[in-house]
Amino acid sequence: MSNLRDLWYDWLGINTWLFKKINSLSNEHIYAGIMKKITLLGQVDLLPYYLGAIGVYAVLSLLFKLSTRKGGIKYHIFMWINIFIMLGAGLVSTKYTTSYLKEYFSYPRPYVMLSSSEVIQLEGQVTKEAYQSFPSGHVIIITVLIAALWPALNENFRWSGIFAISSVAWSRIALGVHFPMDVVSGFTIALIQMLLIRYVLYSITNRLFLR
Secondary structure (H helix, E strand, C coil): CHHHHHHHCCHHHHHHHHHHHHHHHHHCHHHHHHHHHHHHHHCHHHHHHHHHHHHHHHHHHHHHHHHHCCCCHHHHHHHHHHHHHHHHHHHHHHHHHHHHHHHHHCCCCHHHHCCHHHCCCCCCCCHHHCCCCCCCHHHHHHHHHHHHHHHHCCHHHHHHHHHHHHHHHHHHHHCCCCCHHHHHHHHHHHHHHHHHHHHHHHHHHHHHHCC
């Protein structure tokens, strides 16, 4: 079993090696401070603010659409209904998936697995989460948000969303609380679930609203 883990999780040592390389950069004070700020983008406590801001933007965009009288109101409403359903379904489903995987695998965080001299640990240690490294919940949350909002984003904002996901993933390693495999898996798990939700949702709502 440990040999299998070495292969799929640790990439025969590359996962740990890459963690040390990225994490070692946090020796620099200003860089570490930036990483602490970036990681907040995936903080679960910010979800009410995210959802509130998205709701306000949705209403304002609809009012703007009505005021310009350019048409496409039905599709615009349809798009935002789908976005909010995807947000709700995505956040709920990934929450249960994340909880199950963290408990099932119980993989140690870097500061547990490695010696203190090998890890620059800049986030408070929570005892009950010491063996919940896989997958990264922060990366999952930011991925769900960007994936749900994707239809409403223009090209520049889509690139910004990709950058936000990558930055949060990098910050989790920089702060010493996740291995690269944890953040890669978090992104992959969230993306697959969101694509499945989108496929099912659009199959249903297309029939109901866009006949």
